[in-house]
Amino acid sequence: MPEMPKQTVETILSAAKETIALVRYCWAATNGEVCANTRVVEPFFSGTDRDDWIVRFLTSRSSRKAAEIELSKRVALGYQYDPEFAYVTLIGEASIIDDRRLVADYWRNEWHAFFPNGPTDVDAVIVAVRVDRIEMWNPVRKIAPPPYGLRAAVLQRDGSGWRLVYG
Numbered sequence: 001m002p003e004m005p006k007q008t009v010e011t012i013l014s015a016a017k018e019t020i021a022l023v024r025y026c027w028a029a030t031n032g033e034v035c036a037n038t039r040v041v042e043p044f045f046s047g048t049d050r051d052d053w054i055v056r057f058l059t060s061r062s063s064r065k066a067a068e069i070e071l072s073k074r075v076a077l078g079y080q081y082d083p084e085f086a087y088v089t090l091i092g093e094a095s096i097i098d099d100r101r102l103v104a105d106y107w108r109n110e111w112h113a114f115f116p117n118g119p120t121d122v123d124a125v126i127v128a129v130r131v132d133r134i135e136m137w138n139p140v141r142k143i144a145p146p147p148y149g150l151r152a153a154v155l156q157r158d159g160s161g162w163r164l165v166y167g
Contacts, residue, residue: 007143009162012153015143016088016136020079027078028057028127030068036076039065041127043077044106053131053157055090058111061098061125069094075129086138089152092131102126132157 020026020043028041041057055077059065069075075094080087097103104119106126115124137144137152145151145166155162 007145007153007164009155009164012134012136012143012155012164013162015138015141016090016134016155019081019084019086019088019136019138020090023079023081026080028065029076029078030065031072031074032064032068037064037068038078041077053090053092053134055092055129055131056097056106056126058106058108058114059125059127060114061096061123066096066125066127069127070096075127077129081138084138084140086140086143087136087152089133089135090129090131091133091135092129094127094129097126097128098122134162 025040025042027038028043029036029038031037041059043055043057045055073093073095075092077090078087079089100120100122103124103126107119111124112118115121118124134155135152136155137149139149142148143153145153151166154165156165157163
């Protein structure tokens with residue numbers, strides 16, 4: 001078996017950013033009473049959030065998803081990129097933004113389909129996820145720890161930045 005290329009925090013962060021930029025929708029998983037609950041969301045970065053790894057998505061304040069986020073304060077976002085047989089999972093602390101000015105700043109016209117009153121609708125809130133763990137597996141880019149293909153490469157963020165840990 002050929003030797004795996006050296007995987008660094010920087011190469012994995014870069015590959016994860018590139019991969020999730022190619023995926024429009026992802027799965028958001030929250031802790032439910034009985035099991036994990038998943039649903040599709042359309043995540044987005046804004047401004048410098050790409051470097052800070054803060055991912056946002058719109059949701060309904062009255063949804064089960066919002067209630068579970070307020071309880072656990074955690075979300076996992078799962079991205080699948082079929083052309084490279086890859087996945088990226090972003091896990092982090094989540095908060096609900098209901099400040100109307102901030103919701104208006106992030107507002108997209110296509111969201112009127114869900115919230116006809118636009119950013120003034122108090123049911124429309126933004127979830128902000130500050131990512132503190134990234135799991136990635138990508139055979140095309142050879143991102144996985146040895147023995148190759150059995151586990152994902154894992155980055156964990158702590159007070160000093162990102163570090164490579166294998167899960």
